[in-house]
Amino acid sequence: MRRASVGLKMIMAASGGLLVAFLFVHMLGNLKIFVGAEAFDHYAHWLRTIGNPVLPNEWYLWIQRAVLTVAVVAHIWSAAVLTIRARKARPVRYAHRPKVRGSYAARTMRWGGVIVLLFIIWHILDLTTRTVNPVSDTTQAYAAVTQDFAPSRWWVTAFYVLAMVLIGFHLRHGLWSALQTLGVSNARRQRALKAAALVVSVVISGGFLIVPLGVTFGLVG
Amino acid sequence: MKLKLRIWRQNGPQDAGSMVPYDLDDVSPDMSFLEMLDVLNERLTLDGQEPVAFDHDCREGICGMCSLVINGTPHGPQKATTTCQLHMRHFSDGETIDIEPWRARAFPVVKDLVVDRGAFDRIIQAGGYISAPTGSAPDAHAVPVPKPDADEAFEAATCIGCGACVAACPNGSGMLFTAAKITHLGLMPQGQPERDSRVLGMVHQHDEEGFGGCTNTGECTAVCPKGIPLAAISRLNADFRHALKASS
Numbered sequence: 001m002r003r004a005s006v007g008l009k010m011i012m013a014a015s016g017g018l019l020v021a022f023l024f025v026h027m028l029g030n031l032k033i034f035v036g037a038e039a040f041d042h043y044a045h046w047l048r049t050i051g052n053p054v055l056p057n058e059w060y061l062w063i064q065r066a067v068l069t070v071a072v073v074a075h076i077w078s079a080a081v082l083t084i085r086a087r088k089a090r091p092v093r094y095a096h097r098p099k100v101r102g103s104y105a106a107r108t109m110r111w112g113g114v115i116v117l118l119f120i121i122w123h124i125l126d127l128t129t130r131t132v133n134p135v136s137d138t139t140q141a142y143a144a145v146t147q148d149f150a151p152s153r154w155w156v157t158a159f160y161v162l163a164m165v166l167i168g169f170h171l172r173h174g175l176w177s178a179l180q181t182l183g184v185s186n187a188r189r190q191r192a193l194k195a196a197a198l199v200v201s202v203v204i205s206g207g208f209l210i211v212p213l214g215v216t217f218g219l220v221g
Numbered sequence: 222m223k224l225k226l227r228i229w230r231q232n233g234p235q236d237a238g239s240m241v242p243y244d245l246d247d248v249s250p251d252m253s254f255l256e257m258l259d260v261l262n263e264r265l266t267l268d269g270q271e272p273v274a275f276d277h278d279c280r281e282g283i284c285g286m287c288s289l290v291i292n293g294t295p296h297g298p299q300k301a302t303t304t305c306q307l308h309m310r311h312f313s314d315g316e317t318i319d320i321e322p323w324r325a326r327a328f329p330v331v332k333d334l335v336v337d338r339g340a341f342d343r344i345i346q347a348g349g350y351i352s353a354p355t356g357s358a359p360d361a362h363a364v365p366v367p368k369p370d371a372d373e374a375f376e377a378a379t380c381i382g383c384g385a386c387v388a389a390c391p392n393g394s395g396m397l398f399t400a401a402k403i404t405h406l407g408l409m410p411q412g413q414p415e416r417d418s419r420v421l422g423m424v425h426q427h428d429e430e431g432f433g434g435c436t437n438t439g440e441c442t443a444v445c446p447k448g449i450p451l452a453a454i455s456r457l458n459a460d461f462r463h464a465l466k467a468s469s
Contacts, residue, residue: 004424005394005434006461082392082434089326089393089433095229095240096293096319100391102438109436177437180451183459187373187452 005082006181012078013178015071020171020204022068027207033220037142044141076117083110105173112170119163126156149215157216161209168205172198222248222309225317226261228273231330238330240319250310254297255280255287257309258320274333282306282446285381288388289334290321295385295444303383303446323388327395327430340430341382341398347426348419349402351411370408377404379447386441386449392433397441399427400457401449407460417464424461 032043051060100107125131127144134153135144149157175197179185185193214220224245231238245264248257255277262272278286287304291297297307312318322330327340366374380401387395403420406412412419435454442451 004421004461005396005428005432006424006458007465009434009458010462082436085428086392086394086433086436089431090324091326092324094290094293094321094324095227096290096321098293100438100440101443102440106436106438173437180437180455181458183455183457183462185452185455187450190452 003081005085008078008082009181011074012082013181015075015078016174016178018071019068019075020175020200022064023167023171023204023208024200027204030211031207033142033145033211034214040142040145041140045139072117072120076113079110079113103173105169106177108166108169109173112166115166116163116170119159119166122159123163145211146215146220149212151216151218154216157212160212164205164208167208168201171201171204175200222250222312222314224248224257224312225315227317227319228334229321230273230333231322233332234329240321248309250308252309253280253305254289254291254307254309255305274331274335276335277305280305283381285383288323288336288383288385290319290323290388292319295323295388296383296446300443301446301448303381306446323384325384325387325393325432327393327432328384328387336384338382338384340432341384341395343430344395344399344423344426345402348415348422349406351406351409351415353411364410366408366410374405374408377401377408377449377453380405380445380449381447383446385444385446387432389440389444390433390435391438391440392436394435394441395427395430395432396435396454396457397445397449397451399423400453403457403460404453407456416460417467420457420460420464421468424457 029043029047033040048058048061055063105112122132126133126148130136130138130144133144134147137143147153149160176185176194179193179197211220226243226245227240228243229238230241243261245257245261248260252260255275258273258275265272276286276288278284280287282303282305285303287296289296289304291304291307296302296304297311299307299311320334322328322334323336323338325336328336328338331337378401380398382398384395384398386397387393390396403423406419407416437451437454439451442449
């Protein structure tokens with residue numbers, strides 16, 4: 001049997017919700033950089049020791065990575081299946097078709113999502129594996145961030161800024177859409193939920209943005 | 222008024238079809254959009270040409286037969302208005318007007334601007350009803366319905382099943398139509414016994430017909446001649462989630 005469209009959307013909503021929760025915590029952790037080099041490196045080290053002594057070093061981190069990978073795969077898979085169905089649902093296009101009047105965020109969910117995925121791949125190569133980062137020593141978190149976004153590497157900062165703005169748009173429509181898909185929204189709550197989605201996406205993308213911008217413009221390091 | 226029309230002409234389901242231009246003079250601003258097409262068809266008939274096929278019936282905005290994507294907008298530029306209730310005074314003299322059929326895999330073109338909306342009937346057959354015993358009609362107020370529920374159910378029940386929501390949706394989704402029926406029946410006491418099987422059956426049939434999924438862009442509700450709100454889809458989603466839980 002074909003999977004129900006509403007069921008696929010629920011998978012997309014739930015996996016997206018998990019990813020947003022991760023983003024929020026990730027964003028809060030990043031702000032430690034404003035406290036200082038020692039505090040930031042200590043925080044980075046602490047992440048590897050979560051669960052000690054029950055879990056050996058880095059085990060918690062690997063469990064979290066596995067869960068997030070499953071969420072990302074489920075999110076993209078359900079989006080891909082629904083996108084293919086949507087394309088098939090209108091085989092003959094309109095000769096005269098004004099732009100979709102829904103928000104810019106709603107219109108760019110699919111291609112925006114693809115760009116966000118490309119960003120995540122770059123981001124892991126940059127600040128997790130350090131493949132494309134000037135600092136290869138993975139215990140040096142503060143140095144890696146400050147040298148990555150140094151003014152001479154302005155294009156890295158520019159790419160991060162673009163990606164964060166796109167994630168902000170993706171979350172703005174995605175969060176509200178997820179609440180609608182999970183049946184939480186209704187006529188009375190709709191405005192409030194849309195406003196809440198906007199606030200959360202501005203806080204998350206803004207919280208992420210101030211780190212690379214802070215480094216590039218000399219507020220950090 | 223003088224108009225330049227460009228109309229989708231397609232001889233039958235297998236024909237490729239194309240946009241064909243027509244010049245139409247002497248259009249009165251007081252004509253309805255369909256009356257304007259009637260004038261064109263009379264001229265085409267007198268000229269020995271095939272008239273443009275389009276759907277229409279009551280011409281008072283309540284039957285759901287008329288359709289037409291006018292300049293890219295289902296039912297044309299006026300909000301909460303069916304094509305039959307749209308008047309030519311909303312267009313300007315000399316304007317070019319593009320007229321196309323609903324575009325969706327689930328709504329195949331029969332001829333010109335006429336599409337087969339049988340997919341909606343099959344969605345209704347899959348659960349959009351209540352089972353009631355035959356016999357004498359029960360008293361109207363034998364089963365009390367709270368006023369807010371009655372109002373919301375009635376708002377959803379005004380859906381005329383025209384399919385404008387599908388025509389406007391970037392995903393070709395029929396969710397607003399399906400959700401209107403789910404909302405209408407799900408708020409009534411009489412709709413409760415079949416509430417779970419209704420939503421599962423109707424969503425399944427909706428997907429089987431080849432409609433796309435909803436992405437909550439709100440295009441549907443913007444063109445809906447009856448103003449069915451997007452919140453109806455959230456209600457369908459909530460019912461679907463409840464039905465999944467109950468069936469597992």
